[in-house]
Amino acid sequence: MSFYVAQFLTGLAEASSLFLVACGLSIIFGVTRIVNFAHGAFYMLGAYIAYTLAERFSGAIGFWGSLLTAAIIVAMLGALVETVLLRRIYHAPELFQLLATFGLTLMVEDLAVIIWGPEDLVGPRAPGFKGAVMILGQAVPSYDLLLIVLGPLVFGLLWMLFHKTRFGVLVRAATQDREMVAALGVNQRWLFTGVFALGIFLAALGGALQISRDAVNHTMDLRIIVETFVVVVIGGLGSVGGAFLAALIVAEFNAFGILIFPGISMILMFIIMALVLIVRPYGLLGRLEAPTRAVIAAAIVWAPLSSAGRIAVAAIVVAVALMPFGVGDYWLTVGSEILIFVLFAASLQFLMSTGGLVSFGHAAFFGLGAYGAALAVKDLGLPLLPALACGTTLGCAGAVVIGWFCVRLSGVYFAMLTLAFAQIVYSVAFQWTDVTGGDNGMLGVWPDAWAASPHTFFWLALAVALGGVVLLRMIVFSPFGYRLRAVRDSALRAEATGINRMTTQWAALIIAGTFAGLAGALFAFLKGSVFPDSLGVSTSVDGLVMVLLGGIGTISGSVLGAVVYKALSIFLVSQTDYSKLVLGAVIVGLVVVFPGGLGGITARFSRLRPVLGPAPPARPESLG
């Protein structure tokens, strides 16, 4: 009994930390409508800066002063980011905002390594809270007890702030209707900056408080962001009370889940999320959002390729197919990798452009395909083609399961949920060492003799990528494709004509996931190995950037996007150790320079062609 009490207290302490970070994210979203992917990065910065201050300056400002100062410094950084970066993209589609803040995360990760090094840093213990307190015969760290008090205390302070100050009342009003708040004479710029700084302060404080409990390292940002997403999705975006409740639930399930299913507590968290979403799609205390701005900027009329277009494509394919006679093995391997990503990007584009569904976790299917193929080779001893089929099937199966949950949501919720699922699959691959080899991956996944040479493999990759892209295009122009686009353009109208939105989108996700699985399976054979990274966020984001580069308003612009982006990143990795920093900066730059999306630009050019409709993109409402 007493053991369970102690475990319960551990859960409460965890809940407090989680609450700090999650409610910051929720408050920021409520007012600015930005899902701040960089929230985890600010959390991590809070921890790193607190560590440095506590190590170097605790004489002057003390341990607690260090934590507070760190949170304030990071909050100021946050305000800077808001004024310099986010203000430029409030009108951009939410996908771009997620991407820009993700780019920021990438940059911060590399910067943290540059400044603090790659090793784990262990901070000093909190003065006065070094020991443990005996509760019912169990030792409970006194620092945990402090955290347990801190969570509700912060909740109370926030409540006071939101109900007793003008700033708070304005924040609550803006969460409901920010245009009306502007029409009443409130300059929102400072409101937004203030809210962003407040949210970041809470995240950084959450990070700073961790330094005497846990090691500080440069991967803590992604770990916390996934948990945070899960918490705010359960609690409801924009709701502080929801964040509090959800943090409690998640942390307690974690604390007890570890006892019952050690190692897979992550999955427990996701089961809770799934259950909550089925019952309340907008979270426990969340509210149905007005439909969000469409991703597709212009109403472009899509048409199958003209015969001239077909001839041009055929000529390009023939030229590519002749490459093995002209270039060396290294370049053929690079070429195969690019072709594999062409298929991956095309599958994501199908989901995004035709389906209007922005997935931040498309790598889940790619990685499942890779692991499926690797397991088929290693455990079942299957040859190349059946193994590819196994990989594809696993990707498809993943999409069936994940899709079933995700299509219940739309917009940012959909994006966050796909990300959360992908992270879960990632942690399964990472932790289930017996089957997947964990961090060491699975090695020795080589193709059969007939496909083993770089040029036959290149042709195989070309055939698969070409076949995949052609099939996807055929689906776009099939009756199913038209239904899918009808749902994308107006779910209400489509449903009125008897199209079931969820089934249609679910099917689209399964199609996209299957093709991504095929790409992943091929990727395993190309590399001869599989690592958890193939399932990671950065793979998902690679796909997103490819689609953006190619133009989200196009049907298969991602083919070009994949070629350009993959070639560029292979080049970058070979040139610099800080590829994340450069890549992050490129992503942020892209979003700032083209806040309407590259698709808008492609669409503008393509409007010159007669097949396309006139409608210019609607300008978003002015914010004031």
Added chain:
Amino acid sequence: MTLTVSNLRGWYGAAQILFGIDLGVADGEVVALLGRNGAGKSTTFRAIAGLLARRDGQVTFGGTDVSREPVYAIARRGLAYVPEDRRIFADLTVEENLEVGRQPQRAGVPHWTPERLYALFPNLGTMRKRLGGAMSGGEQQMLTIARSLMGNPSLVLLDEPSEGLAPKIVEDMAHAIRALKAEGLSILVSEQNLHFARLISDRAVIIERGQVRFAGTIAEIDANAEICEAFLTV
């Protein structure tokens, strides 16, 4: 003229709604903007208040051109906008709704406090802690006007204040609007209800399909049955 609108044009996306509206409101005057459903009254108001993303033309308020200013800056000059759909903050109490509208005192215009507004709209005074979402339509209409008055405006754009209200409440509303006029406020009020317009306004402008079709006194409209028939629902 405290407000002069000339050649105002406005769009929703690619669809043009306003085709060059001209109108003016003199100091202390109540002008009614009349027209059928979909004539473009609300769009005109949104364009004047700076809320329409795509607009063109000139809006001069108190001698300054405000047509390029952001929404909040226009409001701070003392041009208040009361939306047709009320847009009460449902999760905020009556008091808090008023607080959102509060702006500093302005010279030469009436200064409003919650207490003064509760005197103008006695119903509100009895429900200061009630949530906006838990109020009746009529109460919300009073609250949205009161909330905009908290900004101490010199001119109010009132979009269909009588819409969907019981006859008794409509009378209260007319009474309140006359009280505002007596305070010296200028008011541009949109209406479909000619009877209500007659109760409160000095002049009327009739629009149809985003264009001004008539400008004159209410008596002139009454005397001219053709105008009524052509542009108003009677």
